[in-house]
Amino acid sequence: MVSLNHLIVVCLVYVAGLFVVAFLAERAALRGRGSWLLRSPLVYTLSLSIYCTAWTFYGAVGYAARSGLEYVTIYLGPSLVMIGWWWILRRLVRIGRAQRVTSVADLISSRYGKSNLLAVMVTIMAVVGVTPYIALQLQSVTVSVSIFATPDLGAAQGEELNQNAAFWVAAGLAIFTLLFGTRNLNANERHHGVVIAVAVEAVVKLVALLAVGAFVVWGVAGGVPQILARIDASPISDWNTGGGRWTAITFLSAAALLCLPRMFQVMVVENDDERHLQIASWAFPLYLMAMSLFVVPIAVIGLELMPEGANPDLFVLTVPLSLGQNGLAMLAFLGGFSSATSMVIVATLALSTMMSNHIVMPLWLKLSDVGAQQSGDVRTVVIRARRLSIMLIIALGYFYYRASGGSGALAAIGLISFGGVAQFLPSLMGGIFWRGATRTGAVAGLSIGFIIWMYTMLLPSFGPDAALSAAVFDNGLFGMAWLRPQALFGLSGLDPTVHAVWWSLSINALVFFVVSIFSFPTPLERLQGAQFVNVFDHSSGPAHGWAASQGRTEDLMIMSQRILGADEAQAFFAAQALKQGLVAEPPAPTPEFVQALERELAASVGAATANAMIGQIIGGQVISVQDLMAVADESAQILEYSSQLETKSRQLSETAQELGHANEKLMQLSLQKDNFLSQISHELRTPMTSIRSFSEILRDMEGLTPAEKTRYASIIHSETIRLTRLLDDLLDLSVLENGQVSLNAQRVNLYDVIEQAVTTAQASSARQLEIRRKASAEEVMVYTDSDRLAQVFINIVSNAAKYCDALVPVLDITVWREEANVVIAFRDNGSGVPVEGQNLVFEKFARLGNGDADGAGLGLAICREIITRLGGQISYVPDGGGARFEVRLKDLQFDDETKLNFAV
Amino acid sequence: MAEARLFLEKRSYRRRRIMDAVRMLPFLCTVLWMLVPTMWPTGTDGAAVTPLSTALWYVFVIWALAITASFALWRRVHRKEGGTETGTGLSDT
Numbered sequence: 001m002v003s004l005n006h007l008i009v010v011c012l013v014y015v016a017g018l019f020v021v022a023f024l025a026e027r028a029a030l031r032g033r034g035s036w037l038l039r040s041p042l043v044y045t046l047s048l049s050i051y052c053t054a055w056t057f058y059g060a061v062g063y064a065a066r067s068g069l070e071y072v073t074i075y076l077g078p079s080l081v082m083i084g085w086w087w088i089l090r091r092l093v094r095i096g097r098a099q100r101v102t103s104v105a106d107l108i109s110s111r112y113g114k115s116n117l118l119a120v121m122v123t124i125m126a127v128v129g130v131t132p133y134i135a136l137q138l139q140s141v142t143v144s145v146s147i148f149a150t151p152d153l154g155a156a157q158g159e160e161l162n163q164n165a166a167f168w169v170a171a172g173l174a175i176f177t178l179l180f181g182t183r184n185l186n187a188n189e190r191h192h193g194v195v196i197a198v199a200v201e202a203v204v205k206l207v208a209l210l211a212v213g214a215f216v217v218w219g220v221a222g223g224v225p226q227i228l229a230r231i232d233a234s235p236i237s238d239w240n241t242g243g244g245r246w247t248a249i250t251f252l253s254a255a256a257l258l259c260l261p262r263m264f265q266v267m268v269v270e271n272d273d274e275r276h277l278q279i280a281s282w283a284f285p286l287y288l289m290a291m292s293l294f295v296v297p298i299a300v301i302g303l304e305l306m307p308e309g310a311n312p313d314l315f316v317l318t319v320p321l322s323l324g325q326n327g328l329a330m331l332a333f334l335g336g337f338s339s340a341t342s343m344v345i346v347a348t349l350a351l352s353t354m355m356s357n358h359i360v361m362p363l364w365l366k367l368s369d370v371g372a373q374q375s376g377d378v379r380t381v382v383i384r385a386r387r388l389s390i391m392l393i394i395a396l397g398y399f400y401y402r403a404s405g406g407s408g409a410l411a412a413i414g415l416i417s418f419g420g421v422a423q424f425l426p427s428l429m430g431g432i433f434w435r436g437a438t439r440t441g442a443v444a445g446l447s448i449g450f451i452i453w454m455y456t457m458l459l460p461s462f463g464p465d466a467a468l469s470a471a472v473f474d475n476g477l478f479g480m481a482w483l484r485p486q487a488l489f490g491l492s493g494l495d496p497t498v499h500a501v502w503w504s505l506s507i508n509a510l511v512f513f514v515v516s517i518f519s520f521p522t523p524l525e526r527l528q529g530a531q532f533v534n535v536f537d538h539s540s541g542p543a544h545g546w547a548a549s550q551g552r553t554e555d556l557m558i559m560s561q562r563i564l565g566a567d568e569a570q571a572f573f574a575a576q577a578l579k580q581g582l583v584a585e586p587p588a589p590t591p592e593f594v595q596a597l598e599r600e601l602a603a604s605v606g607a608a609t610a611n612a613m614i615g616q617i618i619g620g621q622v623i624s625v626q627d628l629m630a631v632a633d634e635s636a637q638i639l640e641y642s643s644q645l646e647t648k649s650r651q652l653s654e655t656a657q658e659l660g661h662a663n664e665k666l667m668q669l670s671l672q673k674d675n676f677l678s679q680i681s682h683e684l685r686t687p688m689t690s691i692r693s694f695s696e697i698l699r700d701m702e703g704l705t706p707a708e709k710t711r712y713a714s715i716i717h718s719e720t721i722r723l724t725r726l727l728d729d730l731l732d733l734s735v736l737e738n739g740q741v742s743l744n745a746q747r748v749n750l751y752d753v754i755e756q757a758v759t760t761a762q763a764s765s766a767r768q769l770e771i772r773r774k775a776s777a778e779e780v781m782v783y784t785d786s787d788r789l790a791q792v793f794i795n796i797v798s799n800a801a802k803y804c805d806a807l808v809p810v811l812d813i814t815v816w817r818e819e820a821n822v823v824i825a826f827r828d829n830g831s832g833v834p835v836e837g838q839n840l841v842f843e844k845f846a847r848l849g850n851g852d853a854d855g856a857g858l859g860l861a862i863c864r865e866i867i868t869r870l871g872g873q874i875s876y877v878p879d880g881g882g883a884r885f886e887v888r889l890k891d892l893q894f895d896d897e898t899k900l901n902f903a904v
Numbered sequence: 905m906a907e908a909r910l911f912l913e914k915r916s917y918r919r920r921r922i923m924d925a926v927r928m929l930p931f932l933c934t935v936l937w938m939l940v941p942t943m944w945p946t947g948t949d950g951a952a953v954t955p956l957s958t959a960l961w962y963v964f965v966i967w968a969l970a971i972t973a974s975f976a977l978w979r980r981v982h983r984k985e986g987g988t989e990t991g992t993g994l995s996d997t
Contacts, residue, residue: 069963076937086926087927229957238954239945239954239959241941247938278981286971
C-alpha cells in the first residue's frame with residue numbers, strides 16, 4: 001500500500017514540476033524562443049484535451065460499469081464536431097480572430113450588437129452551469145485521495161482529511177491560475193504557461209489511463225481475445241442503450257464542445273493558427289479514441305475483481321491497488337489529478353475573463369461616474385477584477401462541493417453541466433450562420449432554455465424534497481400535471497436526460513427563431529451580424545461610424561495607456577500614425593483608427609466594455625445607412641449599378657432609334673415634296689408650252705387661214721381645260737389630304753350611285769365599254785356621301801374604258817356583303833396592271849403604260865383619299881386576268897355607328 | 905479573387921473535390937455513429953441481443969477509419985497547398 005505521506009510528496013513534486021514548466025514556458029515566450037513547441041499544433045491539440053476531465057478519467061469507467069457502451073457517446077460527439085471542423089469550428093475560429101473575441105459570452109454579446117445584457121446573461125449561465133463541474137473535480141481528487149488514506153486513518157479522520165484535501169487543492173489551483181492566468185491583460189494573447197502545463201497534464205492522463213488499460217488487458221486478462229470473452233460474460237454485456245439516450249447524449253456532448261467556456265478558451269481564444277484546427281481534426285479524435293479505448297475492459301475487470309458495492313467510479317485506482325500495483329496506482333492517481341486540475345485552471349480562467357469583462361468592468365465604469373477619462377490605471381482594476389473572479393469561482397466550486405456533500409455519480413453531474421451550457425447553442429449557431437438572428441431573440445431563447453434546464457435538469461438532480469418538493473415531482477408546479485419537471489407536457493415516457501435536453505433545447509431554439517423573426521435589429525446588430533455571417537468575405541471589416549473629431553486623440557491616448565499600458569499604447573498609436581502617413585505626430589482620429597483601437601481594447605476588456613469606453617470619449621456612434629450598405633453584399637450593389645446602366649443605355653438606344661425613324665420620315669416627306677413639286681411643274685409646263693407656242697403662232701404668223709386659226713385656238717382651249725382640270729384635281733387632293741373636305745353624308749341606295757357613275761362615265765368616254773351588273777345585289781343602303789362615292793366609281797369605270805386592252809372591253813361590277821362591309825368589285829377583261837406597277841397605282845402622278853397624256857395621274861390618288869375619308873378601303877387585287885379594284889364600305893345594316901365617323 | 909471560371913485545371917479541381925470529401929465526412933460519421941447503433945437489437949423484441957464486444961468493435965473500427973480518412977484528407981490538402989498554388993484556397997472554395 002502507498003502511504004498517504006508518500007502520496008502527498010509525489011503530488012507536491014508533480015505540482016512543483018508543473019509550476020516550473022509553466023514558468024519556463026512563459027519565460028521562453030517572453031524571449032521569443034521555443035515557439036516551435038509553444039505554437040505547435042501538437043500543443044494545440046493537447047490543450048483541447050481539457051475536454052477530458054476527471055469526470056471522463058474516473059467517471060467514464062464508472063459510467064461503463066453502470067450502462068455499458070453508452071459512455072462512448074461523450075467522446076463521439078466531440079469527435080464528430082472535430083471531424084466536421086470545416087462547417088463550424090473554422091468559422092468560429094475565424095470570427096474569434098477577426099473580432100478579437102475573449103470568451104463565448106463576448107462572442108455572443110459582440111454578435112448581437114455588443115450587448116452587455118447578453119454578455120451578463122451568458123456569463124451568469126456559464127457560472128451556474130460550470131460551478132457544479134468544478135465541484136465535481138474537487139470531489140474526484142478528494143475521493144481518490146481517500147482511497148489511499150482510508151487504510152491509514154479511521155473513518156472520521158478520513159472525512160476530515162477529505163475536507164482539508166479539497167480546500168488545499170482548491171487553494172493550489174487558485175494560486176496557479178492567479179500566477180499564470182493573469183500575467184497579461186490581453187485575454188486574446190496566449191497564456192503560454194497555462195497552455196503548456198495543460199499539454200503536459202494531457203500527456204500524463206493519457207499515459208496513465210493507457211497504462212492501467214494495458215495492464216488490465218494483457219496483465220490481468222491475458223490478451224485481447226480473452227478480454228473480449230470476459231466482456232461478453234460480464235453483467236454489462238447486453239446492448240441495452242435506448243436510441244433516444246444514445247443520440248441525445250452524443251448531440252449534447254457535441255454541443256458542449258462548442259459551448260463550454262473552457263473549450264472555447266483553448267479552441268478559439270488561444271488559437272494561434274487556423275491550420276492547427278485542421279490537424280486537430282484528426283489528432284483530437286485520435287486522443288479521444290485512445291482515452292476511451294480501455295474504459296470497458298477496466299470496468300469489466302473491476303466488476304469481476306472488486307467486492308459488491310465498491311464505487312465503480314474509482315476502478316481506475318482500486319483495480320491496480322488491489323492487485324498490488326502501487327506504482328501504477330500512483331500513476332493513475334496523477335492522471336486523475338491532472339484531469340481535474342487542468343480543467344479547473346482553464347475553466348476558471350475562461351469564467352474569470354467573462355466575469356471581469358462583462359460584470360465587474362461595466363459596473364466599475366458606471367459607478368466611477370467620471371468614466372474612462374479619469375486618471376489612474378484601469379489595468380490594475382481589470383487585473384484585480386480578474387483575480388477576484390478567479391478566487392470567487394474556485395470558492396464557489398469549493399462551497400458547492402461542501403454543500404452537496406460530494407454525492408451523486410460523477411457522470412450525472414457532468415451531463416447536467418453539459419445541458420446548461422448547451423443552451424448557448426441556438427444563439428451561437430444562429431449568430432454565425434443567420435443574419436436574421438436578433439438580440440431580442442437571443443435573450444428570449446437563452447432565458448427560456450435556461451429556465452427549463454434549471455427546472456427539468458438542475459433542480460431535480462438534488463433529489464426529491466431538496467430543491468423541489470416531492471409534491472412538485474409527482475403533481476407538477478402549482479399542482480399542474482403538465483408541469484411535472486421530468487414529464488413536461490405529459491411526456492412521461494422519456495429518460496430524464498433526453499427529456500430535459502429535448503425540451504430545453506427545442507423550446508430555446510424555437511423561441512429564439514420566432515422572436516428573431518418578429519423583432520427588428522438595431523443598426524449595430526445588423527452590422528455585426530453581417531460581419532459574423534460573412535466573416536470569410538469581410539475579415540477585415542469596414543470602418544464604421546465613430547464620428548470622431550480632431551482633438552480627441554489625446555483623450556484616447558490617455559485611456560488606452562491606462563488599459564493597454566503606456567509602452568503598448570504608445571507603440572500602437574505610433575504604428576497607426578505611420579499607417580496614416582504621419583511622422584512624429586499623433587494619428588488623426590479617423591473612423592478606421594478608432595475602430596482598430598476599439599478592437600485592441602476589446603481584446604483586453606471585451607467588446608461591450610471597449611465599445612462603451614470609446615463611446616464615452618468619442619460620443620455617439622453613428623451608423624448610417626451607407627455603412628449598412630457597405631456591409632451589404634458589394635456584388636449586389638455592383639449588379640444593381642450595372643443593371644441601372646443597362647436600363648439607361650437601352651433607353652438611350654431606343655430614343656436614338658426613334659430619332660432615326662423620325663429623321664427618315666422627314667427625309668422621305670421632303671423627298672416626296674420635291675418629287676411632287678417637280679412633277680407638278682412638269683405637268684403644268686407641258687400644256688403651258690403648247691399654249692404659249694400656239695398663241696405665239698396666232699400672234700406672229702400672218703396669213704393664217706380661218707380654219708388654222710380655229711384649230712390653233714381650239715388646241716389652246718383644250719390645253720387650258722386640261723390645265724384647269726389638273727389644278728382642280730390638285731386642289732381636290734389637297735383639300736382631301738388636309739381633311740378640310742366637308743362630306744355630305746346621307747342614306748343612299750348603292751344601285752343609284754353606281755347607275756349614275758356608269759351613265760356619266762359612258763357619256764364622256766370615247767370607247768364603248770360593255771358593263772355587266774346585277775341589279776338585285778346592288779340594292780344596298782349605305783350611309784355615305786353619294787357624290788364623292790360616284791366620283792370614285794366614275795374614275796374607276798373611265799379608267800377601265802381608257803386602259804382596258806381587250807378587243808371587246810367588258811367591265812364586271814359585282815357587289816356582295818362581307819361581314820360588316822359592303823364590297824364593290826370592278827373587274828375588266830384586259831391584261832391588268834403590270835406587276836411592278838401594282839404597288840404604285842394609288843400614288844400621285846403614277847401613270848401606267850404609255851397611255852395618252854389625258855390624265856394627270858391623280859385620279860386614283862384622289863379615289864383613295866375619298867374612300868379613306870368615307871371610312872372605307874380601296875385596293876387593287878391581282879386577279880390573273882384583267883384589272884380588279886375592290887372598294888369596301890361599312891355596311892349600314894351592321895354598323896349604325898358609322899355615321900358618327902362622318903362628323904368630320 | 906479571380907473571375908469565376910467554368911472549368912478548372914486539374915490541380916484545383918482535385919483540391920476542390922478533396923474539400924468536398926472533408927465536408928462530407930462528418931455526415932457519414934454521424935450516420936454511422938448516431939443512427940446505426942440505435943437500430944441494433946436490444947433483446948426486447950425477441951431478436952438476439954447485440955453483444956458488447958461486437959458493439960465495441962463496431963464503434964472503434966468506425967472511429968479508426970474516420971481518423972484515418974481525416975488524416976489522409978489533411979495530408980492531401982496539405983500537400984496541394986504546398987504546391988505552386990498558395991493562398992487560402994481552403995476558405996473560399
